[in-house]
Amino acid sequence: MLKVPEHQVAGHQAHNGQLGPLIDDSGRFYKPLQDGKRGSKELAFYESFSSNPQIPDHIRRYFPAFYGTQLVEASDGSGLRSHLVLEDLVSKLIHPSIMDIKIGSRTWYPQASEDYIQRCLKKDRETSSLSLGFRVSGLQVYAGKEAEFWKPDRKLAQKLGADEVRLVLRKFVSSNPSADPDSNPDGSFTSSVYGGSGGILAQLMELKAWFEDQTTYHFNSCSVLLVYEKEKVLKGDSGVEVKLIDFAHVLEGGGVIDHNFLGGLCSLINFITELLPKEDEDATKTFQDNHKICNGMENGH
Amino acid sequence: MLKVPEHQVAGHQAHNGQLGPLIDDSGRFYKPLQDGKRGSKELAFYESFSSNPQIPDHIRRYFPAFYGTQLVEASDGSGLRSHLVLEDLVSKLIHPSIMDIKIGSRTWYPQASEDYIQRCLKKDRETSSLSLGFRVSGLQVYAGKEAEFWKPDRKLAQKLGADEVRLVLRKFVSSNPSADPDSNPDGSFTSSVYGGSGGILAQLMELKAWFEDQTTYHFNSCSVLLVYEKEKVLKGDSGVEVKLIDFAHVLEGGGVIDHNFLGGLCSLINFITELLPKEDEDATKTFQDNHKICNGMENGH
Structure with a gap:
């Protein structure tokens, strides 16, 4: 009855007799x-x-x-x-484009063992975590019937510099993601996936507002998963989702916000904001402001 | 002509033949x-x-x-x-209450020497930097004619836990800061110093909005200085100031926001927000929203 997931971009995988989801x-x-x-x-x-x-x-x-x-x-x-x-976050999707981004410039935490801390610290320094506040743990982008999925090497994805992350975030919303380096990715879906009231940026901003306030959990070494289905987006059917995943290192917040996650999330938000045309960005912000006020009212503030 | 500053709460001091400002x-x-x-x-x-x-x-x-x-x-x-x-940020003040808070859970940066990195990392872990996203580097609170200044030990201030930082932030705006642990600090100036449109929270929020956007500088190991003069505040004369200081470790941002500073700043903002009565907090937010819109318009966005 159970089978190996087809669309997994990061983490342990249940291939070749290994333990995985x-x-x-x-x-x-x-x-x-x-x-x-x-x-x-x-x-x-x-x-x-x-x-x-x-x-x-x-x-x-x-x-x-x-x-x-x-x-x-x-x-x-x-x-x-x-x-x-x-x-299963992608069970209803046929050709999901997925990006797994581990948030935070620090994936370790004081309560961990010294050995674990040193291993994480080394990896945070070797990857983009320390410099960008996040690292791309893996991705796949649907590239159409012929090319199927563009799925770059995970190890390389983790170590991208700022300009390379910009390019990958643009490829993620392009119809020609696997194009050779000289031809530009077209960014066809930039506005429909990242922008708009139900887009990735608006969702990340809503999460950000929560992280500015919540002091219950610290999401160490946790990822955001960005998912969309090209066919749905083309039909104007949204199909754009942000999810948090991987909670093996979540700790109690102890009355302090998760400043490490929040900082990394804000950095990712800034990268995505830069990709959007100015109008989309403003529309998202206006939506967010209204939404925040609405949520505030619902919660009786 | 030159003399040793009277009101210095952190950093090297020019006492006893030492090098200082x-x-x-x-x-x-x-x-x-x-x-x-x-x-x-x-x-x-x-x-x-x-x-x-x-x-x-x-x-x-x-x-x-x-x-x-x-x-x-x-x-x-x-x-x-x-x-x-x-x-000289306090030259016009007679009895300045001052708090120096070093922002960021990480005071080191990849470009530093390995020796410097290890020393900073050790200190970040020993102090509250890692857990709270900032550490109190020093403070003095004017306690009235008789008691003069309450100036707790710097080494202890750096290592405060979350609840102790809450208490110190409350003492900072109390008329009885040096009160014994059993009697509560009165928090007399909470609203007039932290709240309102010219208060510390509104100023920190304005800085935060800039840090969400600016990718020019990374303010490693930089402090915010909170300053107010009790007499001025009592007269309704404002006299509340936030300043950034100590730029010996500022680096170019390279197109990435300063997620380390921003995260720590948001954590400090959350601590101060908690101290304010709900009405003050809302007033500050409304002010900020309007102010942001105004600034946006001025800058032609």
Whole structure:
């Protein structure tokens, strides 16, 4: 019944007898609980988050739905193993373009082991995390019937400089993403995917407003997933989604905002804002201001 | 002619034959150029910043005025030395309450030497920088005629936890800052210093809006100085100022926002917002929104 997901751009993969996530036909995603603390921390986060009455609905929709845990046959043939049962974020899409961006210039946290801290710090310095405040963990862009998906090497994606990230963010919304370096990516979908009231920028801004305020969780080493379906976007059918994923290192915020995540998120927002024509940017901001006021009123502020 | 400043809460001090800043009677502050790269970097920043046409006037006022360099007798008796000539930020105040807060969870940067990086990282982990996104480098609070100034130990101030920072931020705007731990600081000046359209929160929010956008400078290891004069505040005469200081580690932004500074600034803003009654907070936000729109129009957006 369970199978290996077709559209995974980052993280462990259940290929060649390795341990990785599985999906079923009903739109659920089975993520193997990692051994020890990490697995239990991710489960604890989903349980805390799903029962936390302080999370507004307009924020909850940025997180995958959580359906508990289930013992299923692990993809590495090691037998039954506990899996988190989550929403499969791309189950309804045929040709999803996906980008996984790990947010934060720092992926470690003081409570971790010294060994873990040093490994993370080394990787943060070697990748773009330290300089840009985020790193691209992986991506695929639907390039049309013939070329299918453009899926650049993950290791390279993590180390992109500022100008290269700009180019990749533009390729992500182009109909010719795999074009050779001399021909420009056309950016055909820039406004329809990044801009507008339901676009990626508006969604990231809504998350940002929450992160400026929430002191409950610190989302260490967490990613935002940007997803869209070219066919839907062409039909004007939206199909653009932002989701937060990977919560194995989420800690309690202790009354302090997650300044590390927020800083990285603002940096990503700035990169995307730069790609948009000025009108789109203004439209998004106006939408956000109105939306914020509306949300404020709903919450009784 | 030159003398040791009376109101210095952090940094090197020109006491007992040590090298430190001096002031004159005309409102100028003489900061000895540090040896080697640091000094030249700070001078380079002031020169770049003061001649940069992209800095809007409403941002420029958060920086000390810069009057070039001058050879003056160093406070350590080592003879003539080049000094940065800056605005003395407290020259017109009689009993200034001052807090120096070093912003950013990370005070180092990739271009520094490995030795410097390791020393900063150690200090960031030992102080509140890593957890809160900032550390209190020092403060003095005017406590009235009898008690004069409350000036807690700097080393302790740097290591405060979240709840202790909340308390210190409240003491900073109290008429009884040095009260024993059992009696509450009265927070008499909370609204008049932190709140309102000219208050510290409104000024920090204006800086924040700039940091969300500017990619020219990265303000590594830079501080915000919060200053007010109790007598002026009591007269309804404002006298509340926010300034950025200490630019020995400013680097070019390279097209990326200063996500480290921005994250820490947002964390500080959240602490101060929590101290304000809800009405003040809303008033500040409304002011900010209007102000942003006005600034946008002035700049032709």
